Amino acid sequence: MVNTVATAADGLDMLSRPSVRALLDEVRDSVRADDGAFALVSADALRAGGVDRLIRAAVFGEDEDVRDTARWLLLHAGRAVGIAPASIHELYLARGRGEVSGFTVPAMNVRAAAYDTGRALFAAARDLEVGALICEIARSEIGYTDQRPAEYVSVMIAAAIKEGWTGPLFIQGDHFQVNAKKYKADPEPELRAVKDIIREGLHAGFYNIDIDTSTLVDLGQEGLDAQQALNSRLSAELTAYVRHYEPAGVTVSIGGEIGEVGTENSTPEELRAYMDGYNRALQALSQKEGRPVAGLSKISVQSGTTHGGTVLPDGSIADVAIDFDTLRNLSEIARREYGMSGAVQHGASTLPQSAFGKFPEVETAEIHLATNFQNIAYDHLPAELRDRMYDHCRQNFPDERKAGDTEEQFIYKARKKALGAFKRELWDLPEGDRERIRGVLNETFTFLFRQLRVENTMEIAQKYVPLPDIPHASPADMRMKAAADDWDLSD
Structure with missing residues (x-):
C-alpha cells in the first residue's frame, strides 16, 4: 500500500510540472484543469480520443505525477458525463x-x-x-x-x-x-x-x-x-x-x-x-x-x-x-x-x-x-504472443503443475498469471x-x-443509487494517505 502524504498545495503544484503540462496540452480539447479547477471542454472530443490518451497515461504514465493527474482527470470527467x-x-x-x-x-x-x-x-x-x-x-x-x-x-x-x-x-x-x-x-x-x-x-x-x-x-x-x-x-x-x-x-x-x-x-x-x-x-x-x-x-x-x-x-x-x-x-x-x-x-x-x-x-x-x-x-x-505467454508460464510458474496434470491442464490453470507481465503488449x-x-x-x-x-x-x-460526490481537490488526492490511526474495534 502506498503511504504518501500530500497537501492540496502539492497537488496544485503538480499541475504546473512539465510532464503534466504536456499531458494537459494533449487533451485540452477534451478537458482542462486551470488553477486546479476541472472543466469538461467537450464530451465528444473526450470520447473520440481524449479518454484514450488519459487512460494510457493513467496506466503507463512516465512518472507518478502524470499517472495521478490522468486518474484525477478521468474521475472528474466521468462525474461530468454522469459516471x-x-x-x-x-x-x-x-x-x-x-x-x-x-x-x-x-x-x-x-x-x-x-x-x-x-x-x-x-x-x-x-x-x-x-x-x-x-x-x-x-x-x-x-x-x-x-x-x-x-x-x-x-x-x-x-x-x-x-x-x-x-x-x-x-x-x-x-x-x-x-x-x-x-x-x-x-x-x-x-x-x-x-x-x-x-x-x-x-x-x-x-x-x-x-x-x-x-x-x-x-x-x-x-x-x-x-x-x-x-x-x-x-x-x-x-x-x-x-x-x-x-x-x-x-x-x-x-x-x-x-x-x-x-x-x-x-x-x-x-x-x-x-x-x-x-x-x-x-x-x-x-x-x-x-x-x-x-x-x-x-x-x-x-x-x-x-x-x-x-x-x-x-x-x-x-x-x-x-x-x-x-x-x-x-x-x-x-x-x-x-x-x-x-x-x-x-x-x-x-x-x-x-x-x-x-x-x-x-x-x-x-x-x-x-x-x-x-x-x-x-x-x-495472435498465436506468437499467446505462445510467448505460455512459455512465460512454463518458466515462471512450474509449481502450478500438479502431479498428473497434462500440459493442457497446466496451461489452463497457470495462464492467468502471465497477464501482468504482458499487460502492455495486450494494450498495444x-x-x-x-x-x-x-x-x-x-x-x-x-x-x-x-x-x-x-x-x-x-x-x-x-x-x-444517486451518484455520490466524493471530493478530490487535486491529483495528489489520488494517492493513498498514511493512516492517521491504527483503528481497531476488536481489542
Whole structure:
C-alpha cells in the first residue's frame, strides 16, 4: 500500500510540472484543469480520443505525477458525463425488502486486456440499458494482473466514458480473503494485509467489497456455531473496519461468505449459524463504537461450482450440476430472515449457456463471472504472443503443475498469471486484433445480460443509487494517505 502524504498545495503544484503540462496540452480539447479547477471542454472530443490518451497515461504514465493527474482527470470527467464509483448497497437492501426482483446482478471480473474488455462490457450495457452490473477484481488478481485499485477504477471509468454508458459505477473488491495458512502461522500480519487492501480499495473507489473469511471455517469443531465462529467474528470486525474508513455519504455494499467455493454445498443451517454469529459480533462492535454499524447486503454460498471450472486432461471444462434449489432456498432465507438481497453464486462463467437463465428464476442476487472472459481473450490473441505467454508460464510458474496434470491442464490453470507481465503488449495489440476481441466479448456480455434479465435496469439503479460526490481537490488526492490511526474495534 502506498503511504504518501500530500497537501492540496502539492497537488496544485503538480499541475504546473512539465510532464503534466504536456499531458494537459494533449487533451485540452477534451478537458482542462486551470488553477486546479476541472472543466469538461467537450464530451465528444473526450470520447473520440481524449479518454484514450488519459487512460494510457493513467496506466503507463512516465512518472507518478502524470499517472495521478490522468486518474484525477478521468474521475472528474466521468462525474461530468454522469459516471461515478458507487455502492449497490441500497439497491440490494431494496431487494431484501421485496421492492425489486426478477434479475441476477452480474459481477464481471475484468483481468485480461482490461480496457478493451471494459469497452465491450459497457457497449453491451449501453445498448441494453443495463445499470445493475458490477466490475470486480479479487485480492489475488490485483497482484498477478498488475492492476492496483486506483488503476482499475480509472480503466473502468475510461471504458464507460469511451462507450457512452452512464450511471452509478459499481466496482467491487472480490474475495478480499484471509489466507488460512498464513493466518494460522501468524494472524496479525495476514489481517493487516487484508485491512490494507480494504483501505486502498476504498480510497480508489471500491465501494463494494466481498469479505471472505470462509477459509477459516473449522469443520473439526463440534456443531455449526463453533465451526462458523471465527468466520462470523472476523467478518464482523472487517465490516466495522470498512465502515470506519468508508467515505461520508457512502454505505459500502459488503458481502460475507459461509463456505469456500469448491467445497460441499451450503445449507440453511450453515447460513443461520454464520449470520447469527455475525450479527451478535456486529452488535457488540456497534456498542463499542457507540453507533449502529451497518451489516451485509448479500451472502456468498456454495452450490456446486469451482473457480475457473474443473479442467479435464484435454483442457476442456467438465460439466457442472448447479444445485438451484440450494440457491433458491438460501436466497429466500437471506431476504426473509436477514434483510439481505439474497445468495451470491461464484465460479459461474464456464457453465453451459443453458444454465444462466435459471439464476434469475430462483432469485439469485448476484453471480460472479471471470474465467470465460479471459479464455476469449486468449483464444483470439495472435498465436506468437499467446505462445510467448505460455512459455512465460512454463518458466515462471512450474509449481502450478500438479502431479498428473497434462500440459493442457497446466496451461489452463497457470495462464492467468502471465497477464501482468504482458499487460502492455495486450494494450498495444493492433487495432484489428483488439476490435476482434471486443466483438466476441460484446456478444458474450450481451448474451449474459439478457439471460440474467438485467436489461432496462439503469432506471432502477439510478432510483436507489444517486451518484455520490466524493471530493478530490487535486491529483495528489489520488494517492493513498498514511493512516492517521491504527483503528481497531476488536481489542
